[in-house]
Amino acid sequence: MSQEIQQFRATLPINEFKSEILKQVLENTFIIITGDTGSGKSTQLPQYLLDDEEFRLNICERRKKFLEEQVEEKEQTKVQGFLSKKQKPFIPEDRKNSTDLKIVVTQPRRMAAISMAKRVAFERNQNLGIEVGYSIRFDNSTTNTTQLRYVTDGILVRECLQDKDLRGYDVVILDEAHERSLYTDVLFALVKTAARRRKGSLKVIITSATLNINIFKSYFEGCPYVKVHGKSFPVEVKYSEHNITQQKRNHDAVNAAIRMHLHEGPGDILVFLPGSEDCEVCRKFCYERLAEVLNSGVEVPSVLLYTLYGSQTSEDQSQVFQRADEHTRKIIFCTNIAETSLTIDNIGFVVDTGYVKQKVYNPRTGMDSLIIQPISKTQAIQRTGRAGRTQAGKCYRLFSKQFYESLSEHTTAEIMRVNLASVMLLLKSMGIDDVVRFEFMEQPTQEAILQSLRQLYLIQAIDEDGYITPMGYEMSRYPLEPSYAKALITSKMMECSSEMSAIVAILSTESIWQRITRVDVDGYQKLQEIQSQHADPAGDHLSLLKVFSEWKQAVFNEQFAKDTLLNLRSLKQSDNIRQQLQQLVEGTSRKKCLQFYEQDYLYKLFRKQKDSKKWNINESIKLSLCSGFYFNTARKMHNGEDTYLMVYPEGTVVDTDPQSVYTVIQQYPETVIFTELGGTSQVRGVMKLISEINIEWVKPYFSNMVKVDLFKLARIEFQQRGRDAVHERRQKKIQEQEKQKELEEKQKLEKHQIYKARFEQRKKVKM
Template sequence: MTELPIHQVLPQLKMALSTGTAAVLIAEPGAGKTTQVPLAFMNEPWLKGQRIIMLEPRRIAARSAASYMASSLGESVGETIGYRVRMDSRIGKDTLIEVVTEGVMTRMLQDDPELSGIGMIIFDEFHERSLQADTGLAFALESQGALREDLRLLIMSATLEAESVAELLGSAPVIVSKGRAFPVSTHYLRSFGLDEIHRGTAMVIHRALAEQQGDILVFLPGAREIRRTADELVRTGLGHDVVIRELYSALPAEKQDAAIQLDAAGRRKIVLSTSIAESSITIEGIKTVVDSGYMRTEIFSPRTGLPQLITRRLSKASADQRRGRAGRVSAGVCYRMWSEEEHRHLQEHTTPAICESDLAPLALELAAWGTRDPKQLAWLDAPPQIAYTQGQTLLKELSALDDSDSITGHGHDMARLGLHPRLAHMLLRAQEMDEASLAIRIAVLLQERDIMRRNEAIQDQDLRSRVERILSYEQGSQSYHSQDRSEEAVIQRMRQEIKKLHAQLDIAYSTRGDLDLCGLLLSFAYPYRMAKNRGGSGFLMRSGRGVKFPAMQPLSRARYVVVAAVDDQGADGNIQLAAELDERFLDKYYRNEMESHKEVIWDAVSGSIRARQKLKLGAMVIKEQAYPNPTGEETALALLQGVQQEGLGLFQWSKAALQLRERMAFMFRHERDGSWPDVSDEGLMDRADEWLLPYLNGLRNRNDIRRLAPGTLLEHMLSWEQKQLLHKEAPTHIRVPSGSMIPVNYSDPEQPFLAVRLQEMFGLQDTPRIAGGKVALTLHLLSPAQRPVQVTSDLSSFWRNGYFEVKKDLKGRYPKHYWPDDPLEATATHRTRPKA
């Protein structure tokens, strides 16, 4: 056997797990950890004939690792070495090493927490930090601590920061193996936007073909970009000695194997791959890597409660992983489609899935495990509380959890299906209706990429169209003639999954089903995404969120739809997939969840109240009719709403009412004991239910409001003592020396003033004061023609200093009037001259 770097540390690793129950192995790419470590432990005494389970993050990696190990033993897969992945299993009675994907491992733990017959669990490529891997480790640690002290746990990774995971494992030893990597030279290029990435990538591939030898591995964000790049390469011309291979999870196994192996005809191979090729698998013959710099991932939006598939820049750690694929067999080259400056700003590590995923599946797994609170388990990164709580809320809506967050019998049934809780609930409800076959196809369609091509001429977001298409394929009435080369692979995967789910539900395979039920079945999965048409292409979901179709189509005219997929952009998201919901089903299946609302509101257009009775399902109004006899309290509250909307201008304010309000504002400002009401617009609106609401009973419209006397309403806000104090401290009028009663102007509560003719103030030494003498009135001294000649708050100073200048001017303009030399000794008058 060829000596691999991992062989140098295997004795140390064996010693660690013979004396302890956990270890961390950091092994660089090319070290051989995936294929050599499980084999090294097969005959360890502590294993005692028990099995080794190795978790791989992807199906292709699981199959590839099992195949390599089996061949190294001279056996076929299914003998000593086997694998179990979704929809495919090759395990025999003598199998000692099982390579499984993470979802399979979770089911094994749930079915048997003691892991009977299993002596060791290996978590490979743990740096990818998938949600299932984190969950599996949390369960395994609890199983080890409570039930299986002898269970060995080994974490293997290429780039993981070992200290934190070693601490999680109880200060487990960390063993490091150098990889067998050759030098890789790196070329930084310019970056390309997503809309032109296929053209940019094709240009770089042509350059690499001209400059380098050997096969080329190209990283692209998803299957769509892979197909467009392949088409661009064909369009721009490739030699007969070059072959294109595609590699992504939706491809059938034989096409994935063709991408991994050397070309049988000896041609140069261009492998267009998603992130699936970053680790775990070795693609033979690769000497050059072209990295687009993008990755596609699903994140959870707490704002909408919906998952969102996004394309974003990769992390530095992922970039290094991709670069390393070029140096596995010899010195290599990496072309990075971004600049060195851009590289410096990349995130160091990829965000763990647990931090940004939809956590409803995790909440269901934990509930099935018997854990209500994730804090009871050990995590490298604890689930975010907001997303986890939203997941629990969804599970309660689906009847999977009770009010105490404990799993129900229905929840256990959902968990056993191994699907997203939404889909599991839908299948179980459909099975009760004898429509499981139709629900199975809907579930499978929702888990795969859209089989209706985005570039088709007619906009079609209708789920029913997809169901009809998959049924046509199954029934043999439609053949594969699409230019979309991956559609056949997707269809084949769907057909396998459809048959598997029929078997899992223990029902006979069938292609029958009432397609008119598509919307109803979808509503079981997405109960809060039922939506009512509100005109055009817009809909209002039960949750209260607005959504719309990106373009007019037959489904735009539906009265009700159920939205299966919606983007997370803007106030009204674009519907990506939906089905029509027959209104009859709302009453039959959701009547108990509807609520009757009597709505009495202010109608600003008519200036009156509008009374309606509505039957609502969440934010959707299912039925609406007139509400003929609203109560006095209901009408009063609606009128109060009208005042709050339109403001205090709805009232007819007399001069006396305005002055009363201003006087009360003055007392509020100057009597700071907190007992005086705030009569500003804001203050009155805040307390409108106290001073206004009791007087609205029996009123109906704007005219009725205008007949109210606002001054009287304000006066009712005051106690008897406050009314007396208001009269004393903020008088409406002041008697001046002439005997006239002059109104006090309180429009500025900081500076109330008297507007009075100068002649009426003769003989008054000091400025009049209010508020118990604390506030001097500002005097607007007027001419005989009522025009201001002086403004002062110090009358005594005016008589001494300003009067004589004013007198000269007034005497010249009003010679018949009385202008004494000594104003303090003169007689005040409101006439031209005082009476003799």
């Protein structure tokens, strides 16, 4: 290690706590470490563990003991994870006598995983993958010798599917835990139970920003925590006297930024707004206002205006990071992306509107809505902190102190705001049957859990007792929402899996069309023209497939994408996912699946079509979609109008998405199926991604939806005995039925004998 790097590492705030941390990790199973950005926790902490001889020997000893004690356990999971061989976790047998330490660090974002692995490899003067590496979807730099793996949280969840005890690791570090991403929340629970089973041979470290950590502490059995101070400068916070109204929000934000520009010293200005369109509107308005000020004779120092949000191209984004000259100030209008994902240097001032757009899922209606709502205190603090990274700063909050006090402490964790079907299926496929009483750090509502179980039951992923079916196992292999997985598996049976892989892949990414804001009137009109040229009356799914195929036929041509107003980034991403799914589908045995489908109505329909030689692939694609989404069937309410009535829940009225091909061609089919339900909270749901179907295809399934017994689905009584209990119950049921039958037979026989006796008697009398 070079002296320079060594010196740098010694100056990091976490260095002072090195011995304290090592002591605590040695003595405890769970440890929480808090520290703000710049403390060095994510890069240094794993290195401390890796380089400490005492810790290494101690943990290797514990591991050896544990693996020797562990009785040969039957593989409880029949599932093979989707991970490629390269990504598979290390086989425990190799680990028994190994003297290497294996550490995994999870990150909520791919970029973070990559850059940290690179940084640590650099600090240790090693090539990536030898000692330190990263593993994210579609990209893996680790080998069998890699001791320190930086992975995205979703990757570790998938690894848990293969070995829920995580025997390939000695230490798990869950980084950025305060963000409470969906998979981190799932990992909290999985890692907690794994650590208990590992009896001290697995260390779990949770690292978080310096926030309220009581929730972590109580969840991890009151474990110790070490507080590391960050390296940041003070930020002065100013409040408005009044709260801003929605109409004036952009107006006030621009004025505040301009005031700062005219009266404050050096340092760039970051303005937090709820949406991307707000960013564009503000930049335009700011430009106009500055021109006005200049015209009125006031001297305006040199300034550059930028916007920053997620749906921009990376070229647009990277402009923001270019350094302006010394006398020019940058004003950046940004969304939440600058709160955690992207860090801009040199920010001296922050303007915070106090609002954010957030996706909220309503389990009762199954509707996803994007709502503008007030931020949490945590978010306000996080935004403020963006000003104090390189210099002392100021944060101007466009709301009153009272408003701040009224904000909720924390942002609602993601697990509380999403459709839980995939999480529940994941747990069930790991042998965790009683999901209703599963110990999450924060418990999702009963209703959300029940509705996700209902959905899983409707697509035959679980049986009426709530236990996972072979079909459910098959679905859990796919990195998809269960309904998409179902459609894909069905498509294999219906001989259209390569088409369906593409469709599902496209639906898993952001829109393959370019996003053009209403501000750009000409561009928007052109987009609509092109979309109508590519519209296929068969529906949105087949239209998307058509466009995607055209791009592929044009040999992934960049110019073609530009001319057709397609988003190259999501096209490429779609193709990546398509390949991954294709590989997985090929790994699904047709013979095995056949047994799931023997009694399936849609499959019988397909066979019939195939035999009558009227078969066409579009119909098979639609039948496959129906198998995963039949509960999203809707029928047209009036002639020629875009209002539909859902089959279930009864009486639910939904609208057609203005972006749908059916709106574009102004034709509305009698019966449709849709794969997404959106809208804002005030109005009724909007069907997104719609395809025309024949009502007869799905009719036989409707009775399913009405008769679901939620009580039975959620009532798994015997946690410990699990499957045996249900097996026992079934056996009992069968026995009871047989007994009943016997009894009936007996009664019949008795009756018969009585009649016979009577008859005989009568006969006698007669005689």
